[in-house]
Amino acid sequence: MNTDASTIEAWLEGRVVAYGKVDIGSFTPETPLAELGLDSVYALTLCGDIEDRFDLEVDPTIVWDHPTIRSLAHGIAGRLAAAA
Template sequence: MPTATTATIRQWLTARVAHYLERPPAEIDQHTPLVELGLDSVYAMTLSGDVEEEFDLLVEPTVAWDHPTVAALADFLHDQLASS
């Protein structure tokens, strides 16, 4: 998905996190740390795999901890896509 905008990536991440936490996407604050939202290490690792599949990027399994909010992670992924 090389043409993904930061907003599109944020929307996708928000939907994935909401799915894992079994909450509506509207309840996911993009600036709240994922761990505070309730995302545990298992889902964080799963999210890294989902990111790899969705965006065809190779990311570290710790990507959700290194970029701990939806907004930060979306910015990072957008930068990675732009440079690839």
Template structure:
């Protein structure tokens, strides 16, 4: 489901979407994704991260480098970074 790039999005909505995406890339999870736990601890490898960031780009309508996942290693940190970047892209 695409999220139109110009529509407002809340931090909670973005976090929930990111959590759902992680669940798709790591289907063997035995616990719920904690937005404050590092994504690497869930077994997200570099191939999955590239696909994951491509999904984020498609949904948000902004460019996201795969390194953003390692620079902002939790869902909470990544969501905040993405929301700030999206806001800046919208005002540029």
């Protein structure tokens, strides 16, 4: 599995669209997650998806610590690199 930040970023964008919060092309990787409808339920769901996809345990606060898709992708990539 490719775990570089750009691949993770694309996957995260797909999750945002799949959750039905926004349409593809209506946001950028730098759009704050809060502007994309992020709430506590969405954060928990996203964390579960991250754990399942990358076999990486994450705390829901990761989405508050990394408030954009790009920042979150880099945070996940860094954790994966540290775990390798």
